[in-house]
Amino acid sequence: MAKTVLVINSGSSSIKYQLVDLENGEALASGLVEKIGEPIDGHYKHEYNGEKHELEEPIKTHADGLKRVLGFFKEYGPDLNESGIVAVGHRVVQGGSVFPQPALVNAKTIQQVKDLAVLAPLHNGPEATGAEVMEQLLPDVPQIFVFDSSFFFQLPKEASTYALNKEVAEKYKIRRYGAHGTSHEYIGGVVPGIIGKPAEGLKQIVLHIGNGASASAQISGRPIDTSMGLTPLEGLMMGGRTGDIDPAAVFHLIRNAHMNVDEIDELFNKKSGMTGMTGYADMREVDRLINEGNEDAILAMDIYVHRIVGYIGNYTAQMGGVDVITFTAGVGENDNNVRARVCERLAPFGVKLDKAKNDERSKEPRIISTPDSSVIIAVIPTNEELAIAHKADKIAAEGKDSYGNVFTK
Numbered sequence: 001m002a003k004t005v006l007v008i009n010s011g012s013s014s015i016k017y018q019l020v021d022l023e024n025g026e027a028l029a030s031g032l033v034e035k036i037g038e039p040i041d042g043h044y045k046h047e048y049n050g051e052k053h054e055l056e057e058p059i060k061t062h063a064d065g066l067k068r069v070l071g072f073f074k075e076y077g078p079d080l081n082e083s084g085i086v087a088v089g090h091r092v093v094q095g096g097s098v099f100p101q102p103a104l105v106n107a108k109t110i111q112q113v114k115d116l117a118v119l120a121p122l123h124n125g126p127e128a129t130g131a132e133v134m135e136q137l138l139p140d141v142p143q144i145f146v147f148d149s150s151f152f153f154q155l156p157k158e159a160s161t162y163a164l165n166k167e168v169a170e171k172y173k174i175r176r177y178g179a180h181g182t183s184h185e186y187i188g189g190v191v192p193g194i195i196g197k198p199a200e201g202l203k204q205i206v207l208h209i210g211n212g213a214s215a216s217a218q219i220s221g222r223p224i225d226t227s228m229g230l231t232p233l234e235g236l237m238m239g240g241r242t243g244d245i246d247p248a249a250v251f252h253l254i255r256n257a258h259m260n261v262d263e264i265d266e267l268f269n270k271k272s273g274m275t276g277m278t279g280y281a282d283m284r285e286v287d288r289l290i291n292e293g294n295e296d297a298i299l300a301m302d303i304y305v306h307r308i309v310g311y312i313g314n315y316t317a318q319m320g321g322v323d324v325i326t327f328t329a330g331v332g333e334n335d336n337n338v339r340a341r342v343c344e345r346l347a348p349f350g351v352k353l354d355k356a357k358n359d360e361r362s363k364e365p366r367i368i369s370t371p372d373s374s375v376i377i378a379v380i381p382t383n384e385e386l387a388i389a390h391k392a393d394k395i396a397a398e399g400k401d402s403y404g405n406v407f408t409k
Contacts, residue, residue: 002084007391009091010130012188020389046072063133087142089392090131094120095147104405105131105143142407144392144405146247150176151185157226178226180208182293184216186387210329211239217315242272309345324376350374
């Protein structure tokens, strides 16, 4: 019998899921629930065995959505009772200082995740709700929270600490938590085997570039620095987020544009970045505008690349060199133009890109630099679901987490 973990990523109005086979790392089934709680019909998509099943109907709550998802598994397959399910892994963006490791889901940890929503208001609440619902729907299966921020809990203090008044920072738990940690940890772990170098002493920069984007510096698989901070807003330019911006811009907008906190939050997190500058978050549309000579798109791409190269330079200096730079996530894996632009800026430092390999469309991990490049440039698909599945399986097998919580049926 297969051994599987159901991985769930609950958003404010959506749920993504995969049933991961732990033997081969593949997704046996996957799906999406959209438009939860919206006045229009919601949308379900369930994929299994090469077949896609879709349904549109009102979805009032996450509970309604997840009940329907379990019905899809029973009706279209694979039947969870026969698939060897050992755990449900819930992706959570923010574990704060409370959760440096994954945790079993129970009443206490659910409340703690909800309390941490002050640090991730768009994510933690729905993620806690998803776990709460699944705990009721599958009470005999261990439910595990896996936190995006856990990997970066290991950051050195000089990288995680802001130069903010010490008492205020401690009282309100303000520090760099980072995000996309599950992806950065996964990529950092598989790179040595792909490039044929030992993990010990390896100096890596991982560029997780999608609609959300972050960079990390790692030595021997441990994080040295990361671009996202207290929230996912800090760092690289993104699909809808500003990335790095002078905090005084907030004061300026309050005083002169008379904007309130919620308006500025939405402006910085959803209406800026590529969307705010070009009207599009999709990089294919941005490339189309660039080819048409659109000056806003040209400038936006220049800023986008400028930020990435700036972080590469910063991290190279912090680590005293770099052995490998890896592109991952939606843009990093699929946009050869962005990769080429970044590497072109690094050419004076001996970085050499193999154009044919960079232009190749592939879902396989690959090296796209030339053999004589000063730095190895790699493209490796991320697999956060597999990483979450392995972490959840470990705790399920032990029947307890590192906080003393024990699973009992």
